[in-house]
Amino acid sequence: xxxxxxxxxxxxxxxxxxxxxxxxxxxxxxxxxxxxxxxxxxxxxxxxxxxxxxxxxxxxxxxxxxxxxxxxxxxxxxxxxxxxxxxxxxxxxxxxxxxxxxxxxxxxxxxxxxxxxxxxxxxxxxxxxxxxxxxxxxxxxxxxxxxxxxxxxxxxxxxxxxxxxxxxxxxxxxxxxxxxxxxxxxxxxxxxxxxxxxxxxxxxxxxxxxxxxxxxxxxxxxxxxxxxxxxxxxxxxxxxxxxxxxxxxxxxxxxxxxxxxxxxxxxxxxxxxxxxxxxxxxxxxxxxxxxxxxxxxxxxxxxxxxxxxxxxxxxx
Ligand code: APR
Numbered sequence: 480x481x482x483x484x485x486x487x488x489x490x491x492x493x494x495x496x497x498x499x500x501x502x503x504x505x506x507x508x509x510x511x512x513x514x515x516x517x518x519x520x521x522x523x524x525x526x527x528x529x530x531x532x533x534x535x536x537x538x539x540x541x542x543x544x545x546x547x548x549x550x551x552x553x554x555x556x557x558x559x560x561x562x563x564x565x566x567x568x569x570x571x572x573x574x575x576x577x578x579x580x581x582x583x584x585x586x587x588x589x590x591x592x593x594x595x596x597x598x599x600x601x602x603x604x605x606x607x608x609x610x611x612x613x614x615x616x617x618x619x620x621x622x623x624x625x626x627x628x629x630x631x632x633x634x635x636x637x638x639x640x641x642x643x644x645x646x647x648x649x650x651x652x653x654x655x656x657x658x659x660x661x662x663x664x665x666x667x668x669x670x671x672x673x674x675x676x677x678x679x680x681x682x683x684x685x686x687x688x689x690x691x692x693x694x695x696x697x698x699x700x701x702x703x704x705x706x707x708x709x710x711x712x713x714x715x716x717x718x719x720x721x722x723x724x725x726x727x728x729x730x731x732x733x734x735x736x737x738x739x740x741x742x743x744x745x746x747x748x749x750x751x752x753x754x755x756x757x758x759x760x761x762x763x764x765x766x767x768x769x770x771x772x773x774x775x776x777x778x779x780x781x782x783x784x785x786x787x788x789x790x791x792x793x794x795x
């Protein structure tokens with residue numbers, strides 16, 4: 480008699496999202512519907528993550544995907560996650576800078592990181608909570624993780640905003656545009672027109688300087704522009720799309736090159752700080768930091784951005 484061979488099913492990857500708000504909920508939707516991983520949504524508000532998870536499971540039934548989406552207030556349910564995405568915290572309201580959020584979100588980040596990493600000590604931790612660079616530094620400190628295991632999501636979002644405005648200016652598809660934005664996720668971010676291209680053609684060949692300056696300024700204020708328009712909330716579709724691309728790069732071990740907040744140990748003349756730089760992202764998290772040759776002007780703006788982050792780290 481031929482005995483059936485038992486094939487051990489490989490474990491599905493699991494992503495924990497702390498904070499089942501707008502960014503967390505839309506990120507869970509993307510992860511489940513693209514069939515990337517199971518999702519645990521964890522929030523402090525009773526019922527909220529459970530309700531959103533149930534809604535998303537019902538959406539999955541229509542989308543014909545079978546990923547598990549669990550909503551919980553109990554960190555025990557997040558055990559053994561491969562990736563933790565931190566979106567818990569207050570979003571920015573009109574007139575509030577990201578730095579205004581610092582004190583409130585710092586206490587939330589301290590609380591949730593220690594609980595989450597106790598359940599998943601090997602997870603890659605992706606921070607989305609603002610002020611991004613400072614919260615990423617704090618999350619790393621609280622976690623005690625090696626630096627490659629912690630990364631902040633901002634550069635992908637800022638570059639997407641830059642790409643969108645370049646596409647709008649030229650009247651062409653944003654699919655053909657690659658943009659690079661370094662520095663902190665704030666008013667001092669450093670969009671790099673020199674290194675931003677339309678299918679390899681530098682935008683400096685296609686757009687005049689005044690228009691580029693205008694686009695750079697609009698990119699720097701990209702989050703605030705949306706806060707002002709929405710009046711009672713902040714962006715979440717693009718932030719969750721940006722976080723998704725990082726989660727996917729990690730789980731699929733794709734070694735993708737993204738601008739993201741990484742821990743610097745002398746690169747760009749900076750150390751003991753998390754700030755947006757080009758990184759290679761894969762299953763181990765930040766595999767490499769790419770050090771670009773910047774002009775003295777670009778480097779000066781990058782250092783000004785770092786100074787502002789450092790001042791806020793000092794407030795922690
Ligand atoms: N533990 C768990 N969840 C928490 C905690 C906590 N201590 N404190 C707040 N939350 C949850 C809230 O209950 C809410 O569901 O975090 C969620 C935040 O969701 P939203 O208010 O909708 O904010 P969102 O737009 O998703 O932004 C979240 O990402 O882009 C950043 O600036 C943004 O810092 C903000 C974060």
